[in-house]
Amino acid sequence: MGLGCYREENDSEIWAKLRGEEAITASEALGLSRLFGVEAGYLFNKELTVFSEKPIAYWRWFDTNRRREEEMRQFKEREDIMSEMKKKPYLFKAFKVIARMSEPEMGKLLAAWKCNGSVPTIRSEGGDAA
Secondary structure (H helix, E strand, O other), X not given: OOOOOOOOOOOHHHHHHHHXXXXXXXXXXXXHHHHHOOOHHXXXXXXXXEEOOEEHHHXXXXXXXXXXXXXXXXXXXXXXXXXXXXXXXXXXXXXHHXXXXXXXXXXXXXXXXXHHOOOOOOEOOOOOEO
């Protein structure tokens, strides 16, 4: 039931198989069961286990997909930060100082930025202001 190189996502034969209008092969059933994290017998059960009006397989897929979306969002943000650091080398120095701060020091820094937009003095390892 895989799409293959000559099929499109909206292929009528694939949708007919997914809706149960057309028979699927054993390997297709096993592939679907792995995709949704269920036993193959679950696909042919007349009564689906549902939660909040959705099949359990839907929620398993939903949770996995949400985790992947969050990972991709974080990856994109990291890539954006790396791109900015390449454009602005001074950000790298600032990041090194910030990365070595303790949690209370970071809390004070963030509080100062939120309160009045001022940037407090950050001490580097040698004790001089960054």
